[in-house]
Amino acid sequence: MATTTDLGKPVGVTLDRYITLAQDAFTIATGELSQLLRDIGLAAKILNREITRSGLLDLEGAFGAQNVQGEAQQKLDVVANIRFKRALTNGGQVCALISEEEQEVITINPDANYLVAMDPLDGSSNIDVNVSIGTIFSIYRRKSEKGSQVTEEDVLQPGRDQVAAGYVLYGSSTMLVYTTGRGVNGFTYGPTIGEFFLSHHNIKCTPDGKIYSINDGYWNEMSEELRAFIQKCREDGCTARYIGSLVADVHRNLLKGGIYIYPPLPKYPDGKLRLMYEANALAMIVEQTGGKASDGRQRILDIPVRDFHQRTPLFIGSANLVDECLQMIS
Numbered sequence: 001m002a003t004t005t006d007l008g009k010p011v012g013v014t015l016d017r018y019i020t021l022a023q024d025a026f027t028i029a030t031g032e033l034s035q036l037l038r039d040i041g042l043a044a045k046i047l048n049r050e051i052t053r054s055g056l057l058d059l060e061g062a063f064g065a066q067n068v069q070g071e072a073q074q075k076l077d078v079v080a081n082i083r084f085k086r087a088l089t090n091g092g093q094v095c096a097l098i099s100e101e102e103q104e105v106i107t108i109n110p111d112a113n114y115l116v117a118m119d120p121l122d123g124s125s126n127i128d129v130n131v132s133i134g135t136i137f138s139i140y141r142r143k144s145e146k147g148s149q150v151t152e153e154d155v156l157q158p159g160r161d162q163v164a165a166g167y168v169l170y171g172s173s174t175m176l177v178y179t180t181g182r183g184v185n186g187f188t189y190g191p192t193i194g195e196f197f198l199s200h201h202n203i204k205c206t207p208d209g210k211i212y213s214i215n216d217g218y219w220n221e222m223s224e225e226l227r228a229f230i231q232k233c234r235e236d237g238c239t240a241r242y243i244g245s246l247v248a249d250v251h252r253n254l255l256k257g258g259i260y261i262y263p264p265l266p267k268y269p270d271g272k273l274r275l276m277y278e279a280n281a282l283a284m285i286v287e288q289t290g291g292k293a294s295d296g297r298q299r300i301l302d303i304p305v306r307d308f309h310q311r312t313p314l315f316i317g318s319a320n321l322v323d324e325c326l327q328m329i330s
């Protein structure tokens, strides 16, 4: 039974404080990655303000242009890209940026050590109907010498080489969830104070989930084997949840257990989701919580990168559910 002391629990540690404490734990840390994480936190706060008022600021609807994938950009896609690009530029810690909204790699500060690959705003088609949307980011250390030109080897790094990864979920509350390879922590934004506070420490994904997330509108295009897996989920008492916003679906499955599937389809033979700025980041996070992420044949984090906009099928979530699915579809 709750007591008054529970009600008066102290406010948790802020994101900035947590980043500093985590950095202190690593004597070799120079503070550059810490600063980069703070820069991402700042951009998320700024974007959050615009997202929560998009209906009032005429920021809903289409921007009137297409992105590199030929998809209609929403106004907030463009705003999100601008906000993150500006924050990462001003922060000075990023030598190059890969963005879903940018055709080419954006060179920023040649003297910086880190590259960022990001989807500034995923699920943006949900903005107008007030459904949760998200930012996804991956951080890599450059391979080339500081001060030199960013190389293809710097850019086309496999997911296993990420030094950090995370997402921001703009939902009923706004959360920033990230890992630097030592566990996953979630921070909830307090808008009246303007800070992210540690709210989900050391997140673990249960190995046996009871939720499956897939767009069953594609039932007729799915393989027989995948349909058999979904049928088995139903018989095993699983429930179906599909928000149509990757970050929201993965976040829910992370906290409650479950599997999210975006399979190869006739219209997306390589899958719809992007490897470098969607699947890799989520795969690092989910693996850090004890979950799994595969393209149906291999570990997402081991997929060689030949094009920084390349797509991949995605099977991600509770380890035993993913294993069972891979066994049935292979």
Ligand code: P6P
Binding pocket: 122, 123, 124, 125, 215, 244, 245, 246, 247, 249, 272, 273
């Ligand atoms: P479909 C949003 O466009 C997105 O990239 C993910 O956020 C989401 O999970 C998926 O595509 C939805 O795709 O084909 O089911 O509408």
